[in-house]
Amino acid sequence: MNIVVCMKETPSTTAEKSFSPDMRLERRKEDAIPNPFDEYAIEEGLRQQEKHAGSTVTILCMGPATATDTVRKALAMGGDRGVLVSDDALAGSDAISTAHVLAAALKKIGFDLVIFGNAAADAYGGIVPSATAELLGAPLLSYASKLDVDGSTATIERQADIGYNTVAAPMPTLVSVVKAINEPRYPSMKGIMASKKKPLDTFALADLGIDPATVGAAGAREKALSAEKVSTQRKGEIFIGNEGAADRVVAFLVEQKVL
């Protein structure tokens, strides 16, 4: 089975975020990490590889040229090779452009199973998996908390309000996973050392036959207008005294559906 895991490079969740005048997130190489949500996708790819002998896992990433380091970080967890799509014209790409690029790269690489994290920790759009599936004309099994691949069928469990839905699709298929699906492994010392020696190809737009005018800032249909820090205000309520305080606490808990 040819497994491809799509991974985005994102700034570390603890890194100080800043924006350029044209409202792009400023990315510093030293803060770059594999999107934490994608670690679950990588882990799932590796587990499927362990279950299905002879499978290969490719880590596919679209990002700046320096993202090779981030792809290698992902490869330290496991996997056979990395593919980075990088081109100056890709800067400022929106979700749809990203999906176009990933779809073209996936066609070029070939795949039976493509796994995504359900969103990226920077913009948190969550659109790319479905857009990519649409462009490829392939099914998407979204928000999987369990994945089974049996012959030519992939089956997932999708958490619902009560219980879960079981959804199946014929292969080749795309899957997006949620955190509940697994516990990502820590990279081992050997994995880190081996990651340096794994093949890592870089594709430019020309390699994928994509017109630069249709992607990046030039082709973006999405425009960030402004960004503000989220300010959280705790609105605590304090009930004091014996007179009715217990009743009010009980009423509050009932209101919150705790009781």
Added chain:
Amino acid sequence: MFFRLSDEQREIQHAVRDFAQHEIAPHAERWDEESYFPRELFRPLAEMGLAGLLVSEELGGTGLSRLTGAVIYEEIGKADMSTAVWLSVHNMVTGLIAKFGDDEQRQRWTPRMAGGEMLGAFALSEAHAGSDAANLRATATRDGDSYVLNGTKFWVTSAGVADVYVAFLRTSDDGARGTTAFIIEKDTPGFSIGKRERKMGLHSSPTGELIFERCRVPLANRLGAEGEGLKIALSSLDGGRINIGAIATGVAQAALDVSTRYAQERTAFGRAIGGFEGIQFMLADMAMKVEAGRLLVYQAAFKMDEGDPVGQYAAMAKCFATDSAMAVTTDAVQVLGGAGYVRDWPVERYMRDVKVAQIFEGTSQIQRLVIARALLGDAAKER
């Protein structure tokens, strides 16, 4: 001149930090409180490749440099000194078997030790002989194709929880050449565990006594030649000292981090206590000590990797980093005031734990002797 870890070392640092902060640090307080030895941690540590640091890949290890090892121990020490200590002892013992064992011994023990199945322990000290390692009393007497062991070992890290013990016993009266190393598995008849020490700190790393009573060990369990014991024991000394320096640096860094955060958040007289010069100067001194200790540790590890003579540098690193860590953790308690003295905050544990770093693997006084002798040569010798 190097002043930057390699990309690989930084990745290893991040991976170990990530593991230690998620899998170790959140439990350290409870483990300390309950004197609980977290055996369940051993396998995941081994899966990451941290249980065979000094063992080649063919024998199941990772064969990393001493400098990378120092980076690793600092990160684990930052999360929990107890864990870092038993892990470093295990790695040392696994490394000794890989280095001094014959092929059969290597194949028999190192893959299982590096793989997280068997935990290693090291038994050199005796009741009357700590720093004076040439003066051991426990004996091993050759009897046909086996040895009969008698006597007691003290201060053994992981006593009672380890599976494999490398112990040093007297095989003749020939002073330094009268000591021999043996590999002893836990259920060997005649071998038992004595009392577990009730220590000031390092609660989740058990320390205890080994008792040998007519304990028969086959010749195949002798590590190295007869009389080579002290050489084997001493071979691990410099590396062990560097590791303890690294662990202490991690504890000191953790204490500094907590103190800094506390000084930013805690207010008194209408301002953060970090606004007061008295606190600022303490934090500045703490930060200098941590950085200087780390640099000495890195330098000693680097020299060891280069194959340079490292004795006095390992002594400096160990002595300075551990003395500094004691000062820094003590000051951390002071910065936190009442909060520092109670167990809701980790700094009192740091202070209790790190005290022993000035004592084991050669006291701070022994390290100063080593340094002075390197400086003075014959002039430092007693007449």
